[in-house]
Amino acid sequence: MFGLNKSSLFSDTKKLEREIDGFVDILSEVGLVFKSIVPTYLNHSANGKFEEMVEKVKEMESKADKITKEVEHTLYEETLIPDARSDVLRLLEHMDELIGMYQGNCYHFSIQKPNFPKEFHEDLIELTETVVNCVEALCLTVRSFFRDIKTVRDNAHKVTFYEKESDIKFSSLARRIFDSEMPLDQKMHLRYFVEKIDRICDQAEDIADEVQIYAIKRSV
Amino acid sequence: MDISIIIFLLGGLFLGWSLGANDAANVFGTAVGTRMVRFKTAAIVCSIFVILGAIISGSGTTETLGKLGAINALPGAFAACVAAGVSVYLMTKAGLPVSTTQAIVGAIVGWNLYTGSDTNIRVLITILGTWVLCPVIAGVIAMGFFTITKNYLLRRKLHILRLDAYTRTALLLAGAFGAYSLGANNIANVMGVFVPISPFTDVSISNFFVFSSKEQLFLLGGLAIAVGVFTYSKKVMFTVGNDLLKMSPVAAFIVVISHSIVLFLFASQGISNFLQSINLPSIPLVPVSSSQAVVGAVIGIGLLKGGKEVQWSVAGRITIGWFTLPVIAALISMILLFILSNIFNLTVSF
Numbered sequence: 001m002f003g004l005n006k007s008s009l010f011s012d013t014k015k016l017e018r019e020i021d022g023f024v025d026i027l028s029e030v031g032l033v034f035k036s037i038v039p040t041y042l043n044h045s046a047n048g049k050f051e052e053m054v055e056k057v058k059e060m061e062s063k064a065d066k067i068t069k070e071v072e073h074t075l076y077e078e079t080l081i082p083d084a085r086s087d088v089l090r091l092l093e094h095m096d097e098l099i100g101m102y103q104g105n106c107y108h109f110s111i112q113k114p115n116f117p118k119e120f121h122e123d124l125i126e127l128t129e130t131v132v133n134c135v136e137a138l139c140l141t142v143r144s145f146f147r148d149i150k151t152v153r154d155n156a157h158k159v160t161f162y163e164k165e166s167d168i169k170f171s172s173l174a175r176r177i178f179d180s181e182m183p184l185d186q187k188m189h190l191r192y193f194v195e196k197i198d199r200i201c202d203q204a205e206d207i208a209d210e211v212q213i214y215a216i217k218r219s220v
Numbered sequence: 221m222d223i224s225i226i227i228f229l230l231g232g233l234f235l236g237w238s239l240g241a242n243d244a245a246n247v248f249g250t251a252v253g254t255r256m257v258r259f260k261t262a263a264i265v266c267s268i269f270v271i272l273g274a275i276i277s278g279s280g281t282t283e284t285l286g287k288l289g290a291i292n293a294l295p296g297a298f299a300a301c302v303a304a305g306v307s308v309y310l311m312t313k314a315g316l317p318v319s320t321t322q323a324i325v326g327a328i329v330g331w332n333l334y335t336g337s338d339t340n341i342r343v344l345i346t347i348l349g350t351w352v353l354c355p356v357i358a359g360v361i362a363m364g365f366f367t368i369t370k371n372y373l374l375r376r377k378l379h380i381l382r383l384d385a386y387t388r389t390a391l392l393l394a395g396a397f398g399a400y401s402l403g404a405n406n407i408a409n410v411m412g413v414f415v416p417i418s419p420f421t422d423v424s425i426s427n428f429f430v431f432s433s434k435e436q437l438f439l440l441g442g443l444a445i446a447v448g449v450f451t452y453s454k455k456v457m458f459t460v461g462n463d464l465l466k467m468s469p470v471a472a473f474i475v476v477i478s479h480s481i482v483l484f485l486f487a488s489q490g491i492s493n494f495l496q497s498i499n500l501p502s503i504p505l506v507p508v509s510s511s512q513a514v515v516g517a518v519i520g521i522g523l524l525k526g527g528k529e530v531q532w533s534v535a536g537r538i539t540i541g542w543f544t545l546p547v548i549a550a551l552i553s554m555i556l557l558f559i560l561s562n563i564f565n566l567t568v569s570f
Contacts, residue, residue, distance in 0.1 A: 010385055013381045013382055013384070013385045016377050016381050017381050017382065020381075080384055081384040082254050082255045082256060083468060083469055085379060088380070145380075146381075147378070148377040213237050218468070219468075
């Protein structure tokens, strides 16, 4: 009635809620797959399991892209959350970039096949775990932005904590790589991979900062 | 009906149009300006409920204005309405948030002074008191609602999209209530002066329902307000919406509901009777300013947030309006009455 169809408004809302939740789930799942991909690559890069996992990340990335487009269309067509629409879309785009960074890392491993000596495996796996924990904390921050803005700050603080941890681990690993006896080209090649993994944390921290600003804007 | 009667009624209809054009924005401005509710939806709901409010609950405030001064000739009522309309226009151009209420009161007092009729000082003081009380009560109600809503939302942890859907519905319902209250409270400004000299007669439908001359006047006034809503309020709504954009849609809902409650309180015969029945002082039924109720509510929320965002200059301008607008309206009313009686030889009082 009067252009405000109540049932359609609430069903659109529920559908969008599910889609946004699904999008955050994908980011979280991609992280978990990435956490397994690095040890899989380091230990069993010869068998097909690694490529299978890369393919899985690719599929999840496409699914996330599709959701972003659908959410964008619905938000604008139905003129939903006019006051926070641009913030939500920017947030989804930046999270999508994060998924892209995971995917990019997987491709680089798959194409360039970096040769990490055994002595660096543990450090690289630890760095990867910290990065994934950082993104997990970001997922919590984003979920609280949508449902419980009071806890945004606490979760964003965890993102910052893991980002610092990741910086420490990156510096330590990079230093060890350059202190080793490997040829310079290999050192630089490995440093490139370590740096690319660490950059995921930087992006996650930037997004967490954004979310904190959006949460302040959202407060009643 | 005599053509002169229609011309004289046009004064009131003009006031109604301007009320619809300006005050509908207080009810639906934020919702439409922030695109939470479509203009067409807002205009239809606003018009229906303004008319309902005017016909069902418009009598109380009209009686109070009648006690202030019963204008007993159509040319006199016409002069009062035009004086009110012109003074509101002048003050709005000067950037003061004024209301037709203050203007019509000034214009009626002007008629009293010109014709030598008595002004009921007790009623005048009551009316002046409500002007001060209106933004204060709106502010207090807004503070209460704001605190309750904020705590409730923090506990409920609603998804941003679910909250958006609820807020849209709430804004529409609050807007409907606001429009009803606006019609009930402010119809006296538009048609009150014509009630004692209504050119209409009671119409009986199958001896079951009587459509009184007063209700016919109120319907006409309500329609004029609705025309104002449809023809001119869109621009004002977008201006109000953009000005208040810093405010969240939930806060906007609190402002609208607080404003609506205040207007309803000062128009509801039922609440007034109830308070009297339990030996509490009854609320005077007085037309109050819709714009000032909104400003009061906004200031109330601003104070809760620490007071930094409160624009005290607006509060200052409201206070200036309380004194200057009635005086200007009274002066213009007297000048118009002089012109009508001395140049056009019209009877402005009996």
